[in-house]
Amino acid sequence: MTEIGHNSDAHGIARDHLRAFVERIERLDEEAKALNDDRKDVYGEAKSMGFDVKILKKVIALRRKDDQERMEEDLILQTYLQALGMIEGSSEEGA
Numbered sequence: 001m002t003e004i005g006h007n008s009d010a011h012g013i014a015r016d017h018l019r020a021f022v023e024r025i026e027r028l029d030e031e032a033k034a035l036n037d038d039r040k041d042v043y044g045e046a047k048s049m050g051f052d053v054k055i056l057k058k059v060i061a062l063r064r065k066d067d068q069e070r071m072e073e074d075l076i077l078q079t080y081l082q083a084l085g086m087i088e089g090s091s092e093e094g095a
Contacts, residue, residue, distance in 0.1 A: 047053050062070060081087045 043053050043056070046056055065073075078087065
């Protein structure tokens with residue numbers, strides 16, 4: 001009769017844990033794919049109603065940020081655009 005070593009249970013437990021993690025990740029991947037498909041459908045619906053999807057995505061990204069973060073980014077953007085002469089009052093206009 002073959003004896004089972006003391007490590008065989010540990011290997012079985014590790015294998016079971018590994019399998020459980022892989023299966024959980026696979027389920028989450030399936031759920032994420034379903035959500036992404038739903039998101040794509042909503043963007044398609046918005047586009048069919050005449051909304052600009054690219055701008056809609058920007059609006060959503062802005063809504064995710066807090067007011068302070070948006071203000072800081074806007075200030076930096078305005079500074080860069082002004083430095084490049086792309087908005088009124090820029091340093092390039094007089095050059």
